[in-house]
Amino acid sequence: MGGTRRATARTLMYDAVAGVSVAMVGIPQSLAYAELAGMPPVAGLYAGALPPVLAALFASSPYLQTGPVAITALLTAGALGSLATPGSPEYVGLGLALALVVGVVRVGLGLLRGGWLAYLMSQPMLLGFVPAAAVLIAASQLPKALGAAPPGAGNEIVAAGWTLLHPGQWSLPALAVAAATALVIVGARRIHPLVPGVLLAAVAGIGLTMLGGYPGAVVDHIPAGLPPFTLDGIPWHRLPELLLPGAIIALVGFSEAASIARRFAAEDGTHWDSNREFLSQGVANLAAAAVGGMPCGGSFSRSSVNRMSGARTRSSGAITGATVLAFLPFAAVLEPLPLAVLGAIVILAVTGLLRFRPLVRLWRISPPQAAIAWATFLATLVLAPRLDLAVLLGIGLSILVFLWRLLQLDVDIAVRQGVVTIAPRGVLWFGTAQRLDDLLLDVLAKHPDAARLVLDLTRLGRIDTTGALALRSAVDRARDADLDVDVRGIPPQSRRLTDLILTPRTSPLE
Template sequence: MRLTPPARGDVIAGVSVALVLIPQSLAYAELAGLPPVHGLYAAAVAPIAGALIGSSPYLQTGPVALTSLLTLGALSPLAATGSATFVAYAAVLAVLVGAARVLLGLIRWGALAYFMSIPVVTGFTVAAAVLIVGSQVPSLLDAPADSDNPARAAFDALSGPGDWSVASMLVGVAVVAVVMGGRRISALIPWVLIVTIAALLASRAGALDIAQIGTVPSGLPPFSVDLPWEAVPDLIVPAILIALVGFAEPASIARKYAAADRQEWNPNREFIGQGLANLAAGVAGGYPAGGSFSRSALNRMTGARTRWSGAVTGATVLVVLPFAGVLSALPTAVLAGLVIVAAISLIDLKPFFTYWQYSKPQFLVAVPTFIATLLLAPRVERGLLIGIALAFVVHLWRELRVDLRTTVDDDTLYVHPEGVLYFASAPMLETQLTGLLAENPAVRRVVLDVHRLGRLDLTGLMAIRGFAEQAANFGVEVEVRDVPEHARDRAHRVLDPVCRLVATEPT
């Protein structure tokens, strides 16, 4: 799609999103364990770089809650949160995420956006959202918590009610109530900006005596490639996971709006666009970025028509950066409330009940993924890896199974196998068929109807041949019906010497 000059709607939408992105980026940076200003750096450059080649005209790129939690999990074992080393490692991580996404887009592996197991994503996302909410409890209560584990931090804060700040708690709860309630009134009103400005003005006027985020440096991002590249080996695996998992959200956003507008969406271009966004965020002193549901929706509703809206959003944040120091008085409870609002929208338990109702194996993928992610925090990427492994095991289990439906009529045994017959499942089929002969000693003829087999490779045909040869030793004739067309020529060559092939209409 050719990038035309920005229309009036793109400018209005871009500025509108920027006014929401600025306070959100501060909050998400704190969630990631970074000083808030580094969220602003990512918010300034990532939307501009992402707009260069991305496929969706609506997708808004920048700091997001899920990627922020993944960043915290990846970096917390390597450096103290908030330290200069932690900040530098976050920039390296963003570059690696960007490089991975650009590479995947260039080699046209954008289809990976569709391959992530939905139960795995569900279990991980809901657990991550719970952890995100837990991580904000100390800030919400202005209570001490000395742990990188969000669940433990929440427990520590909640277990000491004597340390709670009622004023801080009321401010945070008010933020959540106003933003969530306000969206029901009108999604076009920038409720996030309204509560942020109101709290900032009250804090500067001395009406709110609660914890503040502290110094926020003013000025443009410190662009540099002088980063601690020696950390690359420790960050490769987390970077690949963030590149893939973090792409699920922008991919779903882009697909949804492309379908609604009957427009084409190119996942390869989107991978490259999101990759450029992260490369830019890394060299600008930011951290990994992703696509935001809420900001993309606002972008579309306020009139965006091209990718220029994302560039306008980034440019607006750049204009604000020289004056970022005025945000120093912003209460941390406000940021906590904003993060909680974003996380609550990700907590959806209905899919778990759906999996239980329609597919117990998928339920047994989603729930352990959820539990593992909670227990292994802050290394949440390990919970994700466990979920991926479980999904792979379930897939293998299904691929290894060949279900048999059988009927007996006089001396004829009719067998209807269903599944995928290939090298891994063939031995099981041969064993099952041999067992059926033992169970039915009066049978003198076996009719094997294979039209329901999804795949029939050479190993599968050899398994049928082995069974036919064994059956012949007992005086049992084997007839194979309805071999799939893709395997028919080979089946004749392999099976004709030992059994009879018949082509009939499937029943």
């Protein structure tokens, strides 16, 4: 009994250390991601407080940390930017409504055991979308890090380009603060992954402003106190406008959490349940909608910190949320934080997502899949802020390539000493059956002296009824030409259908 209690206490201690460590990183990150989403900074803190506590009750992964994340924040900005002015009360209300939609979709998928839907986001589509989204995120924060104010509210790439082409508009104090922030974060990582570089940079920035050494823009106002519990701010009549972007965020945002959780589960040799994780992430978003937060998801960087800090159970996530919740009455201390620091924090956070080498390698592996990836990449950059359209384009291209591949039936033909061997590769179904029939006619016409036909079905993945009838027709045609027929390698799952091709012509399908 005593040993069990000591083990429990030790596990709780590890979880507490990990949870508090993540909170130290998550508090400044939450402010930065709220700015990225166009929400008030406090919305990021609210989304990092109660939502992780409730998510921990349902989560499957012991390491996954829930809260504001870069990709979801960018998708939020893209979904709401054309509907209201960022930061306005209308925009904030729409942000809460979007969190509600994301939460309902994820909870519904979890309860209906729809975790498999997470895998509908094809890997090539994500390979194109994620780095493009990272480019947009970094571009959106560049003016903030340099203290510039681009004219107009155009595409993030345009704004970043304008900023780079007008160095005279840069603020030297902002540039110095952003550069110092980057040095602190990178230097902390090199010392040890658990050194809270983000927190150190934020504290240094606050100290610089309080000492009167920074004249640039700061966070300015963060209401202190616990988050409000109300749904009054949600514009219920506008929910239909948010159904499509909410569903996209629910799936695309979950793919990030799923990849983190699957990777850690594989490394630990443990089971991971996508349905429970959908439920967990859904409950977190419902909580965010109820407490003035913003759409949230699973964070790769904070989950990694959680694991490296020694987390043992899901309680570490709850402790992270409880720590942020306890900090909220004192959140006003973050008001002097320079916006240049937040910009640099976001840019450094997404550098790991700028993976272009897989995009280049994909051309050598599969040109059709590479076309999906690059088309999604370019669409994400060009269509910004309508990232939902880019995602839909990527999904549509993935489906088209899948259908195109289904329509391809590769057939290897070998003729040797009067024996014709036909070996089809792919799926033999009503879309490809005619090709096999036409091919056999051509082969028999070219080799009238053939004495034997071998149909090698070893490399067929599946055969439907039409495909089976096409095989039967091929066999009958060969027998009518006085050829001996040998059928080999019938797929086990198609055995019942293809048995009829070996029987006399009394098939019940004729």
